[in-house]
Amino acid sequence: MVDSLYGRKEESKSIWILLENDNHHFEHVSLELINKSREIADQLGWQVAGLLIGNGVEGLIPQAFSYGVDQVWIADHPLLDSFNIEAYGAVTFQAIMSGKPSVFLCGATPNGRDLAGRLAVRLRTGLNADCTNLYMNIDTVVLVSEVSGFGGGVLALIEMEDHRPQMATVRPGVFKMSEPDPNRDGRVIKIPLPLTPNMIHTRTVARIVGETVDLTKAEQLVIGGRGVSGNFKIIKELADLLEGDYATTRPPVDEGHVERERMVGQTGVICRPKIAICCGISGAFHFIVGILEAETVIAINTDPDAPIFDHADYCIVGDVNEYIPALIQTLAEITESS
Amino acid sequence: MPILKMAVCMKVVPKPEEIRVDTKTGWLKREEVRSEINPPDMNAMEMALRLKDKFSGEINIISMGPMFFADYLKIPLSMGGDHIFLLSDKNFAGADTLATTYTLSRAIRKLNQVDIIFCGEESSDGATGQVPPGIAEWLNISQLTVVSDITVDIPNRVVHGKREIKGGYEIIEAPLPVVVSVRTASNEPRFMDYTIKSWAFEEGRITIWNKDDLQAEQEFIGEEGSPTSVSKLIQAPEKARKRIFLTGSTEEIVSRLSRIIKNGA
Numbered sequence: 001m002v003d004s005l006y007g008r009k010e011e012s013k014s015i016w017i018l019l020e021n022d023n024h025h026f027e028h029v030s031l032e033l034i035n036k037s038r039e040i041a042d043q044l045g046w047q048v049a050g051l052l053i054g055n056g057v058e059g060l061i062p063q064a065f066s067y068g069v070d071q072v073w074i075a076d077h078p079l080l081d082s083f084n085i086e087a088y089g090a091v092t093f094q095a096i097m098s099g100k101p102s103v104f105l106c107g108a109t110p111n112g113r114d115l116a117g118r119l120a121v122r123l124r125t126g127l128n129a130d131c132t133n134l135y136m137n138i139d140t141v142v143l144v145s146e147v148s149g150f151g152g153g154v155l156a157l158i159e160m161e162d163h164r165p166q167m168a169t170v171r172p173g174v175f176k177m178s179e180p181d182p183n184r185d186g187r188v189i190k191i192p193l194p195l196t197p198n199m200i201h202t203r204t205v206a207r208i209v210g211e212t213v214d215l216t217k218a219e220q221l222v223i224g225g226r227g228v229s230g231n232f233k234i235i236k237e238l239a240d241l242l243e244g245d246y247a248t249t250r251p252p253v254d255e256g257h258v259e260r261e262r263m264v265g266q267t268g269v270i271c272r273p274k275i276a277i278c279c280g281i282s283g284a285f286h287f288i289v290g291i292l293e294a295e296t297v298i299a300i301n302t303d304p305d306a307p308i309f310d311h312a313d314y315c316i317v318g319d320v321n322e323y324i325p326a327l328i329q330t331l332a333e334i335t336e337s338s
Numbered sequence: 339m340p341i342l343k344m345a346v347c348m349k350v351v352p353k354p355e356e357i358r359v360d361t362k363t364g365w366l367k368r369e370e371v372r373s374e375i376n377p378p379d380m381n382a383m384e385m386a387l388r389l390k391d392k393f394s395g396e397i398n399i400i401s402m403g404p405m406f407f408a409d410y411l412k413i414p415l416s417m418g419g420d421h422i423f424l425l426s427d428k429n430f431a432g433a434d435t436l437a438t439t440y441t442l443s444r445a446i447r448k449l450n451q452v453d454i455i456f457c458g459e460e461s462s463d464g465a466t467g468q469v470p471p472g473i474a475e476w477l478n479i480s481q482l483t484v485v486s487d488i489t490v491d492i493p494n495r496v497v498h499g500k501r502e503i504k505g506g507y508e509i510i511e512a513p514l515p516v517v518v519s520v521r522t523a524s525n526e527p528r529f530m531d532y533t534i535k536s537w538a539f540e541e542g543r544i545t546i547w548n549k550d551d552l553q554a555e556q557e558f559i560g561e562e563g564s565p566t567s568v569s570k571l572i573q574a575p576e577k578a579r580k581r582i583f584l585t586g587s588t589e590e591i592v593s594r595l596s597r598i599i600k601n602g603a
Contacts, residue, residue, distance in 0.1 A: 002557045004565065085471070085481060108467070110484045110503060117471025118481070120436065126566035127435050129468045130460075148574065153357050154366065155572045163565035169468070201480050202512040205498065212505035220599075242599065250523070260523070261505075266354075267378075267522045275599060285354065292577055298595065313580040314598055316591055326592045327599075334596060 004125040004163035006100050011164045014047040015040060016073075016101040018092070018112060019064055021054055028217075029107030029172040031067050036175040037105065038068040040136045040143075049073055049099065053091055055081035061188060066180035073099065075191040082204045083111045087195055089118050095191045096123065101165050103143050105134070108169040116169045126160045127167040132174050143168070173216035173272060213245070213261050220244025221273040221294070223264055225287075226251040227280020227301060227320055232258060234324045235279060241331055244273070249287050264290035279320040283308025300324070341492065342395030344386045345449060346456045347442055347469070348379040348414060350407045359573040366571065375410055378458030380527040382520040383414045386456045387528065389490060396420040398452070400445050402430055402438065408544050416530035416538040423449070427548040432561030439472030441559055444552035446477060454497070455517045459484055470519035480512040486524035490514075 015037040020027040030050075037048045049071040050064045055078050064072050075091040092115060096104060104119075106112035108130045120127035133146035137159070143166040145158045160166050215221065220242040224235040230252065239246035248258040249265065264271055265287040272293035279300050281287060288311050291297055299312035300320050309315045316323060352371040360367050386397050399414055401407050402425040411422045425445055433441060446452050455477075460467040474481035482488070485499035486507075495514040500507050502521060530538075537543075549559060557563060584591045 001562050001565070110501065113467050114471050114481065114483050117435075117468035118475040120468065121439060121472045121475035124436070124565075126564070127468050127472075128566065129435065144569070149357075153354060153574055154359055155574050156568045157570040157572070158566050159569050160566045202482070202510055204508050205511050206509040207503075207506070208508070209503070209506035214504070253523075261502075277599075292574075296598070297579060298598065309581065309583075311579055313582065314595070315581060315583045316595070317583065318588070318591070322588060323592065323595075326588055327595055330592050330596045331599065334600065 002124055005097065005123050007164055008162050010100055011102040012047075012100050013044070014049050014071075014099065014101045015103040015105065016049045016051055016096070016099065016165070017069070018104075018106040018115065019050040019052045019060070020107055020109060020112060021052070021057060021060055024057075024059060026060065026063065026067075027107055027109065027172075028177065028214075029109060029112075029170065031177045032172070032175040033105050033107065033170060034064075034067045034069055035178040036134060037103075038178070040134070043136060043138065044141065046102070047071060049101065051092060051095055053080050053088055062182075063180065065184045065186045066182050068178060068181075068184065070186045071189060072186065073189045073191055075193055077193050077195055079195045079197065079200060082207070083114075084200050084202050084204070085114055085118060086200050086202065088115055089122070090194055090199065091191055092119055093122055094194060096165060098191075104165040104167050106169045108171045112169050116167055120167050123165065125163040125165060125167055127169070128158050129169050131168045131170045134168060134170065142166070171270065173270065213259070215245055215247050215262065215264065215269045215271045218245035218271065219274045220277075221247055221264075221271055221275070222277045222279065223247045223249065223281060223291075224252060224258075224279045224320075225249040225281030227282075228252065229280075229321075230255065230257045231321065234321070234328065238277070238324055238328050241328060241335070242275075244275075247271070249281055266290065278308055278312065279324060281308050282306050283311055341393045342389055342454065342490065343398075343449075343452050344389065344395055344454045344456065345398045345400050345446055345452045346379070346383050346386050346414070346419070347473070348383070348399055348401045348411065348458075349376045349461050350374070350401065350403060350410045351376045351461060359571050373410060375413060376458055376461045378460055378520065378522040380414065380458075381522060381525055382456040382458045382518075383417060383419070384525045384527040385488065385518070385520050386454070387418045388525075389454070389488075390418060393490065393492060398423060398449055400442060400449075401425065402433070402441055405546075412538050412543070413530060415543060416535045417528055418531060418534070419538075422544040423547055424544055425547050425552065429549045429556065429560045432564060433559065434564035434566045435468050435472055436565060437559050437563035439469055439476055440563065441552065441554060442469070443473050443476035444554045445547060446473065448547070448552060451515075453514045453516075454490075455515070457517065457519045459519050459522045467519070470517050474517040477515075477517070479515045479517065481517045481519075482510055482512050483519040484521050485510075485518060486521040488518060
């Protein structure tokens, strides 16, 4: 078997995390990874390091410490202003070869996947994609990655004996963030920058960002399916009343009623709300995957045999257009009277 | 030379709803399970076909797997592809991301001067969305990932891809050759074209390449070339739901429902 560029014997006892950031904020998944890594590192007496890449990102260093990293490896340069795989790849490679971490984790975001996919090949090491859990095998001191396949029906536990770093991208929302502690401090290491403009072949020519939708953070989620017949007005109204968010399934996206980033399911968002209210959803397998982690599922559907009822805690056989407006009215009255 | 030489990497996967883990052996029960082309790969095929419609060119379907994949691969071929290259060799079996991307990249090198390599965003059997950047790294070329649309400027040999990011999108420019991963469900794959279906199902549309054809090094392929190993497979626990049907008048049900929502029970 081909060796990785460095192996287990040369590893430093540390877990590294790509600290994705945008407009002077960390991506939530990066903070979630710090918390999980802190937990694993504390079991073993290891270090947690954050890799901070960008242009004008020094201001984020104290925040990284406050969330629990011991070291920040920073690359701050105008050519790193927006994500481009050549420059980000070169800087990350440089840092990893100098720090030789045992574990290197990225969020399973578009940029995290891009970077991890390339770096794993460059380092000749293994990569577990879109992990849903991570833990350390305390006996062997090898990282165990849980990967969900086949739409969540099967979980595979994956390990790597000798190749380093042990790489994984982790699905946003599976770990919790910790509360920041402003008294925490750590060490800053500047990564030497081997950057020249001519090494960059891909560039961002336009960027259009509107209101960000993050369904993974919603505690109350109202989800409308085909049975809503495009009437998302009442779905939104109920979501607003519950101070939650609204979401959808594939058919309303295809029909243009709702934007794709609000789609829940295997090819959409995996959410974990306290309450998911499924309105006019039949309950296809691909959708159910997205609400498995909901604490309580309420389903309303006219068809008493709809599969959704097998996956719901409270089931109502009836018309969404009758029950949702009635529910909105009742909830509004309760709110007013309290 | 065709105007655009394209490759589409495709995979045949078991239908996810039929997959079960054998509780005795801890392995997947693959028998009796129906397969399909990994759905995101059909979006990749459609994107390639639209470029072929526009500029003319050739589309080579590449897949790594056992011989039974061949029948499935004739479906995208019947949509308007030109040829199938099936990378089939027992030495390729058991490959993880590193070995898979190496093997696919060897085939793309052998095809020679491919302008665009399309992949689906992920595969349903392991969701390894890391294959496209891995191929790009082995080939030392650019990558454009999770794009829902692309335009190609042939004289200047650049592509522009619309890439979805949180809350919006960005337009990324990259030079040819490039690996493009296509956003799942970003287009509607066309049906088979029945005027070419009989052609597609004729002998000679498939070339089988083994390890020697690819001049692939043993230490990089299959199980041997895979640093990771699956230590355990488990059936995901199904969360037991209460399945309580609320009955009564609309008012009674709504009243009960509002208490559940407010109090969590």
